[in-house]
Amino acid sequence: xxxxxxxxxxxxxxxxxxxxxxxxxxxxxxxxxxxxxxxxxxxxxxxxxxxxxxxxxxxxxxxxxxxxxxxxxxxxxxxxxxxxxxxxxxxxxxxxxxxxxxxxxxxxxxxxxxxxxxxxxxxxxxxxxxxxxxxxxxxxxxxxxxxxxxxxxxxxxxxxxxxxxxxxxxxxxxxxxxxxxxxxxxxxxxxxxxxxxxxxxxxxxxxxxxxxxxxxxxxxxxxxxxxxxxxxxxxxxxxxxxxxxxxxxxxxxxxxxxxxxxxxxxxxxxxxxxxxxxxxxxxxxxxxxxxxxxxxxxxxxxxxx
Amino acid sequence: xxxxxxxxxxxxxxxxxxxxxxxxxxxxxxxxxxxxxxxxxxxxxxxxxxxxxxxxxxxxxxxxxxxxxxxxxxxxxxxxxxxxxxxxxxxxxxxxxxxxxxxxxxxxxxxxxxxxxxxxxxxxxxxxxxxxxxxxxxxxxxxxxxxxxxxxxxxxxxxxxxxxxxxxxxxxxxxxxxxxxxxxxxxxxxxxxxxxxxxxxxxxxxxxxxxxxxxxxxxxxxxxxxxxxxxxxxxxxxxxxxxxxxxxxxxxxxxxxxxxxxxxxxxxxxxxxxxxxxxxxxxxxxxxxxxxxxxxxxxxxxxxxxxxxxxxxxxxxxxxxxxxxxxxxxxxxxxxxxxxxxxxxxxxxxxxxxxxxxxxxxxxxxxxxxxxxxxxxxxxxxxxxxxxxxxxxxxxxxxxxxxxxxxxxxxxxxxxxxxxxxxxxxxxxxxxxxxxxxxxxxxxxxxxxxxxxxxxxxxxxxxxxxxxx
Numbered sequence: 001x002x003x004x005x006x007x008x009x010x011x012x013x014x015x016x017x018x019x020x021x022x023x024x025x026x027x028x029x030x031x032x033x034x035x036x037x038x039x040x041x042x043x044x045x046x047x048x049x050x051x052x053x054x055x056x057x058x059x060x061x062x063x064x065x066x067x068x069x070x071x072x073x074x075x076x077x078x079x080x081x082x083x084x085x086x087x088x089x090x091x092x093x094x095x096x097x098x099x100x101x102x103x104x105x106x107x108x109x110x111x112x113x114x115x116x117x118x119x120x121x122x123x124x125x126x127x128x129x130x131x132x133x134x135x136x137x138x139x140x141x142x143x144x145x146x147x148x149x150x151x152x153x154x155x156x157x158x159x160x161x162x163x164x165x166x167x168x169x170x171x172x173x174x175x176x177x178x179x180x181x182x183x184x185x186x187x188x189x190x191x192x193x194x195x196x197x198x199x200x201x202x203x204x205x206x207x208x209x210x211x212x213x214x215x216x217x218x219x220x221x222x223x224x225x226x227x228x229x230x231x232x233x234x235x236x237x238x239x240x241x242x243x244x245x246x247x248x249x250x251x252x253x254x255x256x257x258x259x260x261x262x263x264x265x266x267x268x269x270x271x272x273x274x275x276x277x278x279x280x281x282x283x284x285x286x287x288x289x290x291x292x293x294x295x296x297x298x299x300x301x302x303x304x305x
Numbered sequence: 306x307x308x309x310x311x312x313x314x315x316x317x318x319x320x321x322x323x324x325x326x327x328x329x330x331x332x333x334x335x336x337x338x339x340x341x342x343x344x345x346x347x348x349x350x351x352x353x354x355x356x357x358x359x360x361x362x363x364x365x366x367x368x369x370x371x372x373x374x375x376x377x378x379x380x381x382x383x384x385x386x387x388x389x390x391x392x393x394x395x396x397x398x399x400x401x402x403x404x405x406x407x408x409x410x411x412x413x414x415x416x417x418x419x420x421x422x423x424x425x426x427x428x429x430x431x432x433x434x435x436x437x438x439x440x441x442x443x444x445x446x447x448x449x450x451x452x453x454x455x456x457x458x459x460x461x462x463x464x465x466x467x468x469x470x471x472x473x474x475x476x477x478x479x480x481x482x483x484x485x486x487x488x489x490x491x492x493x494x495x496x497x498x499x500x501x502x503x504x505x506x507x508x509x510x511x512x513x514x515x516x517x518x519x520x521x522x523x524x525x526x527x528x529x530x531x532x533x534x535x536x537x538x539x540x541x542x543x544x545x546x547x548x549x550x551x552x553x554x555x556x557x558x559x560x561x562x563x564x565x566x567x568x569x570x571x572x573x574x575x576x577x578x579x580x581x582x583x584x585x586x587x588x589x590x591x592x593x594x595x596x597x598x599x600x601x602x603x604x605x606x607x608x609x610x611x612x613x614x615x616x617x618x619x620x621x622x623x624x625x626x627x628x629x630x631x632x633x634x635x636x637x638x639x640x641x642x643x644x645x646x647x648x649x650x651x652x653x654x655x656x657x658x659x660x661x662x663x664x665x666x667x668x669x670x671x672x673x674x675x676x677x678x679x680x681x682x683x684x685x686x687x688x689x690x691x692x693x694x695x696x697x698x699x700x701x702x703x704x705x706x707x708x709x710x711x712x713x714x715x716x717x718x719x720x721x722x723x724x725x726x727x728x729x730x731x732x733x734x735x736x737x738x739x740x741x742x743x744x745x746x747x748x749x750x751x752x753x754x755x756x757x758x759x760x761x762x763x764x765x766x767x768x769x770x771x772x773x774x
Contacts, residue, residue: 005339021349022349028338029338032338033331083580245650
């Protein structure tokens with residue numbers, strides 16, 4: 001899939017994703033070793049984007065499973081279409097009647113019906129959910145398990161089982177084994193500690209806010225119409241704001257939004273009035289806003305003009 | 306290669322990181338995929354397979370640098386340590402060795418023309434013979450440096466040096482030049498000795514990474530809180546933070562056992578309608594466990610200030626385990642300080658609560674007055690889900706204990722837990738009124754050290770609210 005770490009970096013860049021050497025190394029290893037990657041880091045640094053880009057550059061379809069509290073096997077793996085099964089048995093009542101009409105005894109009738117199990121417990125009546133889709137897919141896929149920390153620990157244990165052999169057993173149908181080992185990306189915001197077992201199974205990648213150089217490149221890529229001078233100013237300001245003691249420091253997605261809005265406003269350089277009026281795009285809490293406003297002069301002093 | 310990775314993993318484990326065998330195998334497999342071409346990539350490879358916590362990354366980087374020495378950088382460092390290269394001397398010595406066909410000791414050769422990395426390799430080889438794996442304490446550094454140094458044949462080197470000097474003298478060099486050459490050789494010898502010691506020190510840091518810190522932590526956990534120096538108080542913050550994390554981690558595991566419930570008849574019947582009244586899908590009602598409300602009341606007079614400080618830090622670091630935390634401080638007047646914790650960081654809020662809250666810090670503690678005021682103003686806001694955590698030595702300076710106030714409070718709440726930073730032997734002696742307050746409390750615990758404090762809070766989080774109340 002990838003020949004070298006450099007190739008990963010190049011192809012990701014081609015898909016408009018600036019992967020640091022660390023990210024590229026982990027992706028390379030995951031592809032080579034067939035291991036899931038557990039991505040951690042603050043919100044908005046491109047964890048989910050990483051999986052999307054991976055699916056793009058490898059030309060594999062992306063199957064996404066969003067985790068939330070109360071997610072269970074039924075919603076993640078498969079579910080029988082009960083209603084459809086019931087409907088079919090109702091409609092086929094006469095045929096079933098025929099089948100057992102001449103059965104000499106009750107046990108005989110039961111075993112005749114049992115012989116038809118396959119008709120009702122087949123893939124026809126099964127609605128596959130993301131995990132089963134990923135495993136049964138004819139083409140190799142990228143499976144994104146988003147925000148695994150939101151799901152309950154039991155689900156995590158179940159997921160661990162699936163991820164360790166890439167097979168699931170459906171009692172009525174037998175074991176389904178993956179034709180291709182999917183590339184799996186799990187993301188977590190660290191809302192709670194994940195179990196040791198899951199961590200052990202995965203390669204671990206921590207994505208932090210990008211370095212100034214990387215962030216500048218990201219902005220140039222994502223907002224190509226931005227003047228160079230403004231791009232530099234935006235990066236410098238955002239990097240400075242992150243050093244303030246904020247409840248939620250602005251992430252990459254926010255700095256991109258901000259840059260876009262500045263371009264729409266046709267700004268050429270940052271000034272206090274402009275910053276104050278667009279600051280809400282960058283910081284989302286009232287308290288944070290006040291703090292940034294208070295330090296506006298200091299921030300602008302470090303911005304190259 | 307594999308051996309070196311395994312040894313590195315041993316270092317990480319000694320630094321209190323949990324690494325399983327399967328992770329170690331992963332690291333080996335991954336390293337084989339990546340190869341050794343690029344140092345940074347190699348480090349990332351080990352980190353991604355071995356480390357699963359972002360907070361451990363720093364430790365790994367440090368140990369990686371100690372273990373997988375950056376030979377290039379090291380060479381630069383050594384060059385600097387060896388002093389400025391004197392090309393003329395260097396050349397002259399080279400020519401001499403060539404022309405005279407001198408048979409020199411290996412080490413002398415190394416000293417005369419060796420690069421830093423080669424010297425380091427020689428020292429490392431020496432270290433393996435000197436039993437360096439027993440190195441654990443700083444006091445051993447001198448001993449092991451000597452043992453490594455003993456591996457080299459110093460007399461042979463000195464003889465070599467004398468021989469070279471004699472030959473040079475025979476060639477008719479003037480005394481000034483001779484002195485310069487001798488000086489050059491001696492400096493290199495000296496630098497080499499220094500390198501040995503540095504090597505041993507580096508090995509020590511690698512083997513016993515943060516062992517000192519660990520030791521301090523253990524000692525501090527057992528030290529009475531009132532006896533802590535300001536320095537130790539600062540160190541202690543880290544200890545308390547670790548403690549809080551441990552309690553929280555354990556709690557995350559525990560959640561698993563809670564997720565079971567009784568049949569939710571309403572939802573089950575509702576859904577069964579679509580299957581003609583057959584309950585195809587069964588819904589369970591999650592047993593909803595209320596997170597507890599916590600009220601802390603801390604004595605902040607001089608004698609128990611440290612204990613209050615750490616308890617506040619611990620409780621507020623664990624605030625997600627509670628639905629609501631409120632904190633009060635008193636000496637004799639009582640004041641609520643909760644707001645400070647909402648607005649600023651825990652540490653700053655604590656400092657403020659201990660020094661800047663609107664209470665008089667210079668009067669004598671009066672528990673009775675504080676409790677009666679609390680009962681007077683806050684009783685309405687207490688309910689059955691609230692637990693009150695009192696921290697104080699119950700030394701009432703012979704004021705009226707007003708134990709009725711505490712009893713009144715007890716009637717409104719789920720329970721009162723009293724932590725006393727004074728040893729149990731002193732309760733009830735002198736102006737201590739602990740025995741008068743104790744009947745109103747559900748639990749009274751001695752809490753002289755941080756270890757005891759941790760135990761109490763741990764118990765609180767894991768057991769107190771789990772009892773069938």
